[in-house]
Amino acid sequence: MERREFLTLSAKWGALALLSASGVSCGNKEPGTVALPPLPYDADALAPYISGNTIGLHYGKHHQGYVNKLNKLITGTKYRKMPLEEIIRKTCGECDETAIFNNAAQVFNHTFYWNSMKPGGGGKPVGKIAEKVDAAFGSFEKFAEAFGAAAKSQFGSGWAWLVADGDDLKIMKTANADTPVAHDLKPLLTIDVWEHAYYPDYQNRRGDYIATYLTHLVNWEFAEKNLG
Numbered sequence: 001m002e003r004r005e006f007l008t009l010s011a012k013w014g015a016l017a018l019l020s021a022s023g024v025s026c027g028n029k030e031p032g033t034v035a036l037p038p039l040p041y042d043a044d045a046l047a048p049y050i051s052g053n054t055i056g057l058h059y060g061k062h063h064q065g066y067v068n069k070l071n072k073l074i075t076g077t078k079y080r081k082m083p084l085e086e087i088i089r090k091t092c093g094e095c096d097e098t099a100i101f102n103n104a105a106q107v108f109n110h111t112f113y114w115n116s117m118k119p120g121g122g123g124k125p126v127g128k129i130a131e132k133v134d135a136a137f138g139s140f141e142k143f144a145e146a147f148g149a150a151a152k153s154q155f156g157s158g159w160a161w162l163v164a165d166g167d168d169l170k171i172m173k174t175a176n177a178d179t180p181v182a183h184d185l186k187p188l189l190t191i192d193v194w195e196h197a198y199y200p201d202y203q204n205r206r207g208d209y210i211a212t213y214l215t216h217l218v219n220w221e222f223a224e225k226n227l228g
Contacts, residue, residue, distance in 0.1 A: 033071055034067055034070050034071055034074075034084060034104075034107060035067070036063065036064055036067045037111050037114075039055070039059060039114055040114060040115055040118070041118065041119055043055045043056055043059070045119045046117060046119060046217060049201075049212045049213075049216045049217055050117075050198075050201060050217070051200065051201050053200060054197075054198075054200045054201050057196070057200065058110075058192075058196055058197060059110075059114070062110070062196055063106075063107070063110040063111075066103045066106040066107045066110065067107055069099075069103045070100065070103035070104055070107055073099055073100045073103060074087070074100060077100075079091070079100060084104055084107060084108055085108065085181050087100065087101075087104045088101060088104050088105050088108060088179060088181045088182055089181065089182065091104065092182040101177065101182075102176070102177040103177075105177040105178065105179045105181070105182065106177045108179060108181060109159060109177065109179050109190065109192070110192070112187055112190050113159075113190050113191070113192045113197075115219065115222050116189045116190050116191070116218065116219055116222060116223075117213070117217040117218065117219055118217070118219040118221075118222070121216065121217045121218050121219045121220070122213070122214060122215045122216040122217050122218050123215065123218075124140045125140065125220035125223070125224070126220070127224060128224055128227060129188075129220055129223050129224040129227060130220075132169050132227065133169065135169075136168060136169035136170070137169070143162075143171075144214050146171050147160060147162065147171050147191075147214070148207070148210050148211065148214065150171050150172070150173045151173065151191050151193050151206075151210045152193075152206055152207050152210055153173070154173045154174075154175070154193050155175075156175065156176075157175065157176050157193070157194040157195070158173060158174055158175040158176060158178070158193055158194070159173065159174045159178075159179070159190050159191065159192060159193060160172075160173045160190065160191050160193060161173070161174065161180055161187055161188075161189065161190045162187075162188045162189040162190075162223065163180045163185040163186060163187050163188060164185070164186040164188055164226075164227060165185055165186075169188070170185075172185070186226065186228075187226065188223040188226045188227065189218060189219070189222070189223045189226075191210065191213050193206060193210075197209075
């Protein structure tokens with residue numbers, strides 16, 4: 001089997017995700033089992049901006065690894081039947097359950113990241129989300145500048161997010177596995193700035209990766225859906 005065909009099939013063989021009203025989440029397919037959602041596009045569909053090789057490693061190794069570890073951690077615990085977002089909220093700040101939180105949050109964050117991009121995406125939003133962005137930041141250009149600055153300035157591993165805080169839109173960044181779900185904020189979009197997300201294609205040029213995300217990849221339809 002050719003590598004490209006393998007990556008594409010691997011993306012489609014994942015179990016189906018459950019979609020929550022607040023965004024994309026991974027549901028418990030059966031007690032104690034969190035499913036790896038399929039990619040919303042073929043593994044090489046974001047090329048040349050993100051290569052199929054990067055997607056294959058990121059999704060097939062990192063994301064799958066968080067799913068596997070989480071399932072091991074919640075087997076035989078009170079979390080085995082909980083929806084993913086509830087696991088995140090219940091374990092946030094609990095020192096003896098940090099590993100469960102980290103893996104659950106990373107399953108959620110990565111699923112949200114894949115859906116925050118699409119082939120042929122990027123550029124200015126339209127519709128309701130465009131109105132909200134303009135109201136919150138003054139213009140798309142000002143939003144892009146602020147979002148890019150947050151993503152670029154996140155020290156070490158982490159994420160930058162566009163979130164809804166009530167009726168207001170805000171930009172936030174989170175370190176490591178932290179997620180807006182743990183802070184009772186509604187995520188709309190995210191970009192992964194862990195090095196494994198961009199280093200194979202961009203090396204140390206995080207700024208170029210962020211600019212490419214905004215120009216060619218960001219999925220504004222997904223963000224508008226998450227507004228509710």
